[in-house]
Structure formats: structure tokens, C-alpha cells
Amino acid sequence: MTPVLQVRGVTKSFGGAAALKGVDLDLYPGEIHALMGMNGAGKSTLVQILSGAHPADGGTIEVGGERHSALTVRKARKLGIACVPQRRELAMGLTVAENVLLGDLPTRGGTVHWQAVKDGARAALSGLGIDIDVERVAGTLTVAEQTMVEVAREVRRGGRILILDEPTACLSAKDADRIRQLVRTLRDDGVAVVYISHYIDEVMAVADRLTVLRDGAVVTSAPAAEMDPASLVRSMVGRDVVSRRPERPAPKPESGLTVRGLSHGRAIEDFTVEVRKGEIVAVLGPAGDAQSRLFDLLSGRQRPDAGELRVDGRAVPFGRVPASLASGLRCVTGDRRTLGLVQGMSVDENLMLAGDRFAGRRLHRRSELARRAAPLRGSYGVVALTGNPPVGTLSGGNQQKVLLGKWLETEPVACFLEDPTNGVDVAAMADIHTLVDELASRGVAVLLASSSAEEVMRLADRVVVVSAGRTVAEHDITAITRDELVATALGGQPK
Numbered sequence: 450m451t452p453v454l455q456v457r458g459v460t461k462s463f464g465g466a467a468a469l470k471g472v473d474l475d476l477y478p479g480e481i482h483a484l485m486g487m488n489g490a491g492k493s494t495l496v497q498i499l500s501g502a503h504p505a506d507g508g509t510i511e512v513g514g515e516r517h518s519a520l521t522v523r524k525a526r527k528l529g530i531a532c533v534p535q536r537r538e539l540a541m542g543l544t545v546a547e548n549v550l551l552g553d554l555p556t557r558g559g560t561v562h563w564q565a566v567k568d569g570a571r572a573a574l575s576g577l578g579i580d581i582d583v584e585r586v587a588g589t590l591t592v593a594e595q596t597m598v599e600v601a602r603e604v605r606r607g608g609r610i611l612i613l614d615e616p617t618a619c620l621s622a623k624d625a626d627r628i629r630q631l632v633r634t635l636r637d638d639g640v641a642v643v644y645i646s647h648y649i650d651e652v653m654a655v656a657d658r659l660t661v662l663r664d665g666a667v668v669t670s671a672p673a674a675e676m677d678p679a680s681l682v683r684s685m686v687g688r689d690v691v692s693r694r695p696e697r698p699a700p701k702p703e704s705g706l707t708v709r710g711l712s713h714g715r716a717i718e719d720f721t722v723e724v725r726k727g728e729i730v731a732v733l734g735p736a737g738d739a740q741s742r743l744f745d746l747l748s749g750r751q752r753p754d755a756g757e758l759r760v761d762g763r764a765v766p767f768g769r770v771p772a773s774l775a776s777g778l779r780c781v782t783g784d785r786r787t788l789g790l791v792q793g794m795s796v797d798e799n800l801m802l803a804g805d806r807f808a809g810r811r812l813h814r815r816s817e818l819a820r821r822a823a824p825l826r827g828s829y830g831v832v833a834l835t836g837n838p839p840v841g842t843l844s845g846g847n848q849q850k851v852l853l854g855k856w857l858e859t860e861p862v863a864c865f866l867e868d869p870t871n872g873v874d875v876a877a878m879a880d881i882h883t884l885v886d887e888l889a890s891r892g893v894a895v896l897l898a899s900s901s902a903e904e905v906m907r908l909a910d911r912v913v914v915v916s917a918g919r920t921v922a923e924h925d926i927t928a929i930t931r932d933e934l935v936a937t938a939l940g941g942q943p944k
């Protein structure tokens with residue numbers, strides 16, 4: 450069989466540092482080709498070159514027998530290359546039908562033919578086995594449904610090479626399953642799928658072929674059947690990675706964080722949890738609804754309809770960010786791009802931002818900033834291609850580490866972490882888990898919102914399972930297995 454896409458010797462540098470060093474890649478129709486690698490390995494850079502968003506510095510891309518040295522977004526699309534980036538890009542105020550046919554709305558007598566729009570969208574969705582009402586407004590869809598709508602739109606536009614950048618990050622087990630099912634359907638229809646994910650088990654289950662990038666170069670490309678999880682991790686990281694629950698001191702009797710009867714619209718209904726000092730309590734549920742709402746409410750960004758919050762035994766008023774911070778509570782958002790980091794500021798500035806605010810420090814000398822940020826960069830393992838670039842240019846996982854460093858170095862009494870390993874690689878995930886262990890060992894009360902049962906089993910002392918805004922179960926972690934936890938999260942009937 451001939452490849453639909455052949456990449457040869459593609460290079461790309463940013464500010465003199467090489468992000469891609471001569472990458473080769475062959476894509477075949479009807480295969481799921483996983484692109485793996487640590488944070489900063491160059492996966493997204495390669496994707497951006499394939500989709501025409503960035504020009505390559507060197508090398509060629511051959512599509513359907515035609516060779517190109519530079520692609521533009523328009524040219525890539527014409528060649529059937531489509532990309533669904535990690536961040537959803539639907540027009541949230543429009544319906545599903547409008548989104549699917551956007552840019553290609555059928556008209557009749559000069560006006561849009563709405564029945565045809567709906568019919569076209571319905572056909573596009575059902576052709577891929579997707580069951581979503583096309584008259585719904587995109588903003589009301591779950592993240593998984595938004596991803597499916599984007600995929601349907603790209604396939605309808607003629608996408609034959611479909612690139613999915615971390616499509617299952619932060620999804621519940623059930624939603625991730627729906628996405629994987631969709632990807633298999635695409636493959637069976639002859640689409641070449643490039644699949645980026647940091648979840649080893651998932652990739653082993655779904656991919657036909659694996660290509661591993663390390664430091665901008667391909668280190669392995671092999672059929673998935675010839676690889677096992679351990680060898681995959683080794684080729685990505687260059688060593689073995691083990692992440693085990695450590696022995697931690699028993700939680701103290703005092704409460705560090707108490708939430709009682711918290712309700713906010715339909716996102717959270719009567720949520721109660723108590724976290725002792727030195728304890729890690731996980732809230733397991735799909736990312737998005739209840740979890741982000743918890744962030745908004747606990748951080749003081751929003752006022753709930755009802756509820757009570759205590760930190761270190763003292764009542765904390767809702768709806769005021771300074772009051773939440775003054776109580777010693779640190780809330781780390783799962784939405785690092787819009788809420789967590791100041792994209793235009795440098796890595797070091799972002800790292801020191803929160804600490805400096807508490808210390809009342811305002812002015813910086815550049816050299817001093819670098820000196821104070823250096824140990825933080827070290828302990829959080831922040832890696833940049835060049836010196837101290839704007840934080841927005843870091844790879845996703847490295848941005849996540851900056852975000853954690855920014856907040857967790859400010860002597861918290863309690864913290865709320867929303868999906869702290871969102872988008873980080875296996876090695877960084879193990880590092881971040883160790884950082885969270887250490888927080889708890891220092892006596893911090895940790896409330897962890899997570900969408901991953903593995904992460905909950907690894908970190909938490911107790912777990913509260915939420916579904917549709919309500920608590921459906923609560924367990925000591927020693928009293929439940931991973932499979933039981935997944936089953937509870939899936940079954941999810943309110944108790």
C-alpha cells in the first residue's frame with residue numbers, strides 16, 4: 450500500500466533552537482498512528498507543520514504523490530489534512546448543525562436553506578455513528594461531544610488525514626471510550642488518523658502504529674503489536690518510570706478544608722467534603738462541569754447559591770478572591786491557558802507572580818528574578834528550549850508545571866488542584882504526583898479534582914465520586930479497587 454502522507458527530513462527551529470531535527474513519518478490510509486513523546490518532544494510542532502499553521506525550515510511533505518516544501522492552512526485542507534486541536538474551536542453560540550456546515554452553508558434563492566443545513570449535519574454525524582441532536586447549541590455540549598462535532602465537520606469537509614491532539618485529555622472513562630470508538634470508525638472508513646495522547650494504556654489499546662519523538666527526532670516507529678508499555682515509556686523517556694504510592698504520615702485530626710452544602714445551579718448540588726491536614730481527598734468525575742465550578746467557587750471567582758467554606762477552621766466568605774487567598778487556600782485551575790498563566794509574560798515572571806504578590810514585591814531586576822526562579826524551575830522540572838521565553842511558547846506539560854510551581858510555593862494551608870496532570874507526559878506525571886505527595890506530607894489539606902481513576906488510586910486517601918453535580922459515592926481508597934472505582938464513576942446514580 451502507498452502512504453497517503455510521507456514526511457521526509459522536516460526541520461524546525463524557534464529562536465535558534467531546534468524543535469524538530471529531520472523528522473520522517475509515513476501515514477497509511479486506514480491506520481491509527483499514535484504520535485508519542487515527552488512534553489516538548491515536538492509533537493504539536495509537527496502537527497502544526499502538517500496542517501500548514503507553521504512553515505517548516507526544511508524537508509518535504511508528500512501527499513498523494515505530490516511533493517510540497519511548504520503548506521499553508523488552505524493548501525493542507527485542500528489536500529485533506531485536518532486537525533482537531535486540543536482546545537475546542539466550535540462557535541459556542543451556534544447550533545451543532547451550523548457548526549458542522551460552517552463556511553459551506555447550503556443556500557436556496559440567495560438565502561440559507563436551513564432544512565438542508567440540518568439534514569447535512571445529521572448525515573455527517575450519523576455517518577460516523579454519532580448521536581447528537583443537531584439543533585443543540587454548541588455551548589451546551591460536553592467536551593467529548595464538541596470533539597465529535599469537530600471531527601464530523603472535518604470529515605465532511607473532506608479530511609482524509611485527521612490529526613487529533615490529545616482528544617481524550619480530561620474526559621471521563623465513558624467519554625474517552627466514545628472518542629476511541631469514533632476514531633476506530635474513522636479508521637475503518639479508510640481515514641489516516643494521527644493520534645496524540647499521553648495515556649500509555651489508551652494508546653496501546655487504540656493504535657495500529659506508534660511513532661515516538663524524543664528531542665525533536667524520531668526514536669522509534671513500529672507496529673503497536675511489537676511494543677509493550679514498558680518499552681514505549683523507555684523509548685519516550687530514555688529510562689524506566691515508576692510511580693508508586695509512597696508511605697505518607699497519617700493525616701492530622703484537624704480539618705484543613707471543609708466544604709458544606711455547596712450548591713450552584715445544576716453544576717453542583719449539595720456538595721460536602723472535609724479534608725484533614727495532610728490528607729488528599731479526590732473528587733472523581735468528568736472534567737468540566739462540577740470540577741471547574743468547584744474551582745470558580747473555592748477560589749472566590751464566583752458566589753454559590755448556598756454553602757459554607759472553612760479553611761483551617763475559619764469561615765471564608767465566598768465571592769472574593771483576596772479572601773480565599775488570605776485564608777491560605779490555593780486553587781490551581783485546570784484551564785491554564787485562560788485562567789492560570791499570563792501568556793505574554795516570561796516563564797520566570799509567571800513562576801514568581803503569586804509569591805511576589807504575597808510578599809508585596811513589585812519591582813524586579815531581571816538577574817534577580819532569574820536567580821529566584823531557578824530553584825523553582827529545578828524542583829518543578831520546567832524545561833524550555835531557550836532561556837526565559839514567554840510562557841505561552843512552552844509545551845503544554847511545561848506550562849502545567851509552571852502553573853503548579855506558581856501556586857504551591859506560597860505556603861498553602863489547603864489547596865484545590867483541578868486536573869493537575871492535564872496534558873503532562875509520563876515522567877512529568879510521576880514528578881507532579883510526588884509534588885502532591887509532598888504537599889500532603891507537609892500537612893497541607895489537598896482536594897484534588899481528577900478525571901482519571903488511575904490518578905485517584907495513586908494519590909488519594911479518600912475519593913468522592915460525582916456525577917451530574919451530585920455525590921454518588923464516597924470511599925476510603927483502601928476499600929476500593931480501580932475497576933470498582935471506574936464502575937462507580939460510570940454507573941453513577943445519585944445515592
Ligand SMILES: Nc1ncnc2c1ncn2[C@@H]1O[C@H](COP(=O)(O)OP(=O)(O)OP(=O)(O)O)[C@@H](O)[C@H]1O
Nearest residue numbers: 463468488489490491492493494842843844845846
Ligand atoms: N512558537 C514557539 N516559540 C518558541 N519555542 C517554541 C514555539 N513552539 C514550540 N516551541 C518549543 O518547541 C519545543 C517542542 O514543542 P511542542 O509543543 O511541539 O511539544 P509537544 O511534543 O507537543 O509537547 P506537549 O506534550 O507538552 O504538548 C518545545 O521546547 C517548545 O517550547
Ligand SMILES: [Mg+2]
Nearest residue numbers: 492493844845
Ligand atoms: Mg503538544
